[in-house]
Every structure is written in structure tokens, then in C-alpha cells.
Amino acid sequence: MHAFEYIKPNTVWEAVDLLDADEDARPLAGGMTLLPTLKQRLAQPTQLVDLAGLEDLQIISEGPSSLTIGAMKRHVQVARSPSINAFLPVIAHLAEGIGDPHVRNRGTIGGSISNSDPAADYPAAVLGLGATVITNRREIDGQDFFTGLFSTALEQGEIVMAIRFPLPERAAYIKFPNPASRYAAVGVFVARVKGEARVAVTGAGPCAFRLPQMEEALDRSFAVEAIQDIEISQEGLNADPSATPEYRAHLIGVMARRAVEAAAR
Amino acid sequence: MPIKVEITVNGAPTSAEVEPRTLLVHYLREYLGLTGTHVGCDTTQCGACVVHADGRSIKSCTALAAQMNGAKITTIEGLAATHPDAEGLHPLQAAFRDCHGLQCGFCTPGMIMSGSALLLENADPTDHEIRDWLEGNICRCTGYHNIVRAVKAAASAMREPKDPRPQETAA
Numbered sequence: 174m175h176a177f178e179y180i181k182p183n184t185v186w187e188a189v190d191l192l193d194a195d196e197d198a199r200p201l202a203g204g205m206t207l208l209p210t211l212k213q214r215l216a217q218p219t220q221l222v223d224l225a226g227l228e229d230l231q232i233i234s235e236g237p238s239s240l241t242i243g244a245m246k247r248h249v250q251v252a253r254s255p256s257i258n259a260f261l262p263v264i265a266h267l268a269e270g271i272g273d274p275h276v277r278n279r280g281t282i283g284g285s286i287s288n289s290d291p292a293a294d295y296p297a298a299v300l301g302l303g304a305t306v307i308t309n310r311r312e313i314d315g316q317d318f319f320t321g322l323f324s325t326a327l328e329q330g331e332i333v334m335a336i337r338f339p340l341p342e343r344a345a346y347i348k349f350p351n352p353a354s355r356y357a358a359v360g361v362f363v364a365r366v367k368g369e370a371r372v373a374v375t376g377a378g379p380c381a382f383r384l385p386q387m388e389e390a391l392d393r394s395f396a397v398e399a400i401q402d403i404e405i406s407q408e409g410l411n412a413d414p415s416a417t418p419e420y421r422a423h424l425i426g427v428m429a430r431r432a433v434e435a436a437a438r
Numbered sequence: 439m440p441i442k443v444e445i446t447v448n449g450a451p452t453s454a455e456v457e458p459r460t461l462l463v464h465y466l467r468e469y470l471g472l473t474g475t476h477v478g479c480d481t482t483q484c485g486a487c488v489v490h491a492d493g494r495s496i497k498s499c500t501a502l503a504a505q506m507n508g509a510k511i512t513t514i515e516g517l518a519a520t521h522p523d524a525e526g527l528h529p530l531q532a533a534f535r536d537c538h539g540l541q542c543g544f545c546t547p548g549m550i551m552s553g554s555a556l557l558l559e560n561a562d563p564t565d566h567e568i569r570d571w572l573e574g575n576i577c578r579c580t581g582y583h584n585i586v587r588a589v590k591a592a593a594s595a596m597r598e599p600k601d602p603r604p605q606e607t608a609a
């Protein structure tokens with residue numbers, strides 16, 4: 174690792190001031206991606222601004238038709254939260270399936286979405302439920318948040334404060350994990366939210382994306398039969414040692430059907 | 439610029455001036471001489487470096503000592519004191535020996551710290567729950583079968599009437 178300064182502010186404005194004043198400063202959440210990146214010397218920040226001291230990023234709050242989760246909520250906290258298990262069990266289940274227990278004890282929802290790893294699980298939920306990303310400056314429609322491979326709509330000095338998920342009528346997330354890392358080789362999130370079907374895919378492309386073709390079919394009938402014959406194109410899908418684009422296209426169909434079946438139950 | 443960290447390790451207060459980039463595992467091994475915590479990979483995947491931070495298992499190769507300022511860390515050297523058996527071992531240490539849960543022993547400190555974290559929150563895990571939990575711990579020689587047996591054996595030993603001394607609890 175290259176040398177850097179470490180600062181742990183107590184307020185959001187202090188954190189934002191530090192990030193605004195130095196374009197090579199980076200927020201630090203659980204470090205589950207950032208520290209391995211630094212160990213490989215793939216990044217050279219001047220300062221790490223630890224967000225762990227910011228109370229405002231620790232909330233879980235229930236609204237009449239939504240649930241808001243603070244950016245610094247660790248995967249283990251999301252998986253075990255009584256209110257998330259009661260109102261949005263699909264998210265608790267997703268968090269429980271991330272990596273391994275030690276990663277879940279440190280990794281955060283905010284860090285996960287800010288990183289936009291092509292194989293991360295949470296981005297599928299953000300798109301699949303039509304969530305809103307709340308930052309210190311604005312609210313970003315989940316649809317506009319992930320802009321590509323490891324890139325998001327966040328600007329310098331902008332931090333994710335929380336993510337607001339609408340409560341769905343039905344929802345399920347099923348992933349085909351990479352056998353070594355547990356990241357999604359392909360993960361599909363399906364939901365019916367405010368009467369509309371949504372289907373989001375992670376692991377398969379440069380970042381999470383929706384499948385309008387399947388959504389239209391599920392709008393007509395929310396059942397496995399409705400999407401059975403939909404062919405998924407392999408164009409633009411990821412190729413890596415764990416799966417070819419062709420295999421990923423196949424897995425999208427399989428995971429989507431399993432997710433619809435689970436959500437319809 | 440070096441910063442001061444104060445970390446309770448195995449019940450004792452420790453402190454040092456460290457470079458901000460100092461990893462917790464290096465703090466333990468190089469500043470405190472606690473070399474029981476191993477480094478097996480550079481990619482946060484093998485789990486040889488697992489310790490408990492405030493009662494939860496973490497990979498000490500992927501935490502800065504600075505992030506752990508104020509935390510209570512338990513390492514393999516201090517685990518037995520949290521739940522000693524008649525021989526002064528933690529029941530999971532004794533079970534690894536009895537069930538042949540190790541060969542070269544390189545992964546063992548991480549396996550034991552990981553398995554003991556599971557037992558802090560689940561006193562009677564099934565084989566499936568144990569295998570699922572050990573997802574983040576890689577062993578290259580024993581095979582996992584005896585490791586799973588050891589965790590089961592320790593769980594059953596620990597469900598026996600316990601000794602009244604204070605024990606570590608999950609935060």
C-alpha cells in the first residue's frame with residue numbers, strides 16, 4: 174500500500190469538507206473493496222475519510238410505503254434487522270448471501286453500491302425495486318445511479334447517506350454464485366412494485382441493468398410461463414473464467430424463472 | 439503522519455504510534471509479537487487472519503489498525519481465556535486436536551477464530567450451517583470434513599454446564 178492519511182470525522186459536513194478540499198481523498202466504509210484495491214496499488218488516495226463515525230449513515234427507518242437503510246449499515250446488520258426482515262425480507266436475504274460472514278461483518282450497503290462492482294448483489298435490488306439513492310446533495314433515481322463498470326453518478330465530495338427502497342407487493346432475488354468468491358456470476362432480482370413488474374440483472378454486464386422485455390411479459394402475467402420462451406441475447410455480456418457470455422445469457426433465464434417462482438409464492 | 443491507536447487485545451490495553459496504512463494483522467504480529475494470526479493471501483479470501491473484533495469475526499488483513507482504534511480484539515492467543523476447559527484450551531482448540539481438524543496448521547488459527555465466532559451466536563449449528571459459515575476460510579490440506587466435525591464436537595462440549603467465569607459475547 175502507498176502511504177495515506179487517515180481521518181475519522183464525526184459529522185457529515187466535516188467528511189464532505191475533507192473530500193471537497195482534496196480530490197484525491199476517498200471515503201472509507203468497511204474497506205472490503207477499498208483496502209484490497211490499495212494493497213494491489215491500484216489506487217493511490219492521499220487521505221481515507223472513515224465514515225464509521227457518522228451517526229446519520231446508521232439509520233434504518235420505515236415509512237408508510239418505503240424503508241430507508243443508512244449507507245454504513247453492514248451486511249450483517251441488514252440481514253438481522255427485525256424491521257428489514259419484517260418489511261423487506263428480500264433485502265435481508267440478499268445481504269445474508271453476500272460473500273462470507275467476515276465480509277458481512279465489515280462490508281456496507283453504501284460501499285457496495287458506490288463501488289458498482291459488476292458482480293455485486295445490492296445493485297440488482299436498487300434497480301429491481303426502483304430505489305432512490307440519497308446523498309448529501311440530492312436524491313438520485315436508482316435507474317440513473319449505476320453508469321458503468323465501477324462507475325456511478327456520484328461526484329467528488331458526494332457521499333451516499335442512505336438508500337430508500339419502496340416496499341414491493343412481491344419480490345425475490347436469486348443468484349448463481351461464483352463458487353470461489355460468492356459474488357454473483359449472474360443474479361436476477363424480480364419484483365412487482367406499485368403494480369408494475371421489474372426485473373434487474375447483476376453479474377452479467379458492466380453494471381446492473383433491467384430487462385424490459387421480461388418486465389412487459391410479467392406485467393401481462395406474473396408467472397414463470399410468461400417468461401419461459403424469452404431468449405436473452407449474449408451481446409455485451411461479461412466473459413471471464415467463471416462464465417462465458419453465452420452461459421451467462423442462459424443463466425439469466427434460469428435465475429429469472431427461479432426468482433419469479435419464488436416471488437409468486 | 440503516524441497516528442496513535444489504542445486497542446484492547448486479549449483483554450489487555452495496547453497502544454502504538456502507527457502509520458495509517460498499518461493493517462490490523464501487522465499491528466498484531468509486528469507491534470505486539472502475536473504471530474498466531476496468519477496471512478495466507480493478499481486478496482481477503484483465505485480467512486487465515488480471522489480475529490474477533492468486539493465479538494464478531496473479521497479478516498484482520500483487511501482492516502486498518504486505525505479503524506480498530508478503541509475496539510476489543512481477541513486473537514487465537516487469547517481465545518482459550520474466554521472459555522477455558524480443564525486443560526486451559528478453548529473447547530474448539532481441543533476439538534481440532536481430537537478430531538484431526540488440522541494437518542499443516544496454517545489455516546487453523548483462522549478456522550478456530552471463525553468457528554468460535556459461529557459458536558458465540560449459534561450454540562448448536564448443523565453441518566450445513568457450519569459449512570456455510572466457513573465459506574470464508576480456505577484449507578489446502580486437511581479437507582473440511584474433520585474441521586466440520588471439530589466445530590460440532592466443540593458445540594456439544596460447550597453446551598455442557600459451563601464454568602462461571604466471564605465469557606466473550608457477540609456485540
Ligand SMILES: Cc1cc2nc3c(=O)[nH]c(=O)nc-3n(C[C@H](O)[C@H](O)[C@H](O)COP(=O)(O)OP(=O)(O)OC[C@H]3O[C@@H](n4cnc5c(N)ncnc54)[C@H](O)[C@@H]3O)c2cc1C
Pocket residue numbers: 199200201202203204205206207208224244245270271272273276279280281282283284285287288292293294295327331332333334354355356357481482483
Ligand atoms: C471475499 C469477498 C467476497 C465478497 N462477496 C460479495 C458478494 O457475494 N456479493 C457482493 O455484493 N459483494 C461481495 N463482496 C463485496 C462486499 O459486499 C463489500 O460490500 C464491498 O466490497 C464494499 O465494501 P465496503 O462497504 O467495505 O466499502 P469500501 O471498500 O470501504 O468502499 C468501496 C468504495 O466505495 C466508496 N464508498 C464507500 N462508502 C461510500 C459512501 N457512503 N458514499 C460514497 N462512496 C462510498 C469508497 O470510497 C470506495 O471507493 C465481497 C468482498 C470480499 C472481500
Ligand code: FES
Pocket residue numbers: 476477478479480481482483484485486487488497498499500
Ligand atoms: S490473509 Fe486475510 S483473508 Fe487471507
Ligand code: FES
Pocket residue numbers: 539540541542543544545546576577578579580
Ligand atoms: S491444515 Fe494446512 S491449510 Fe488447513
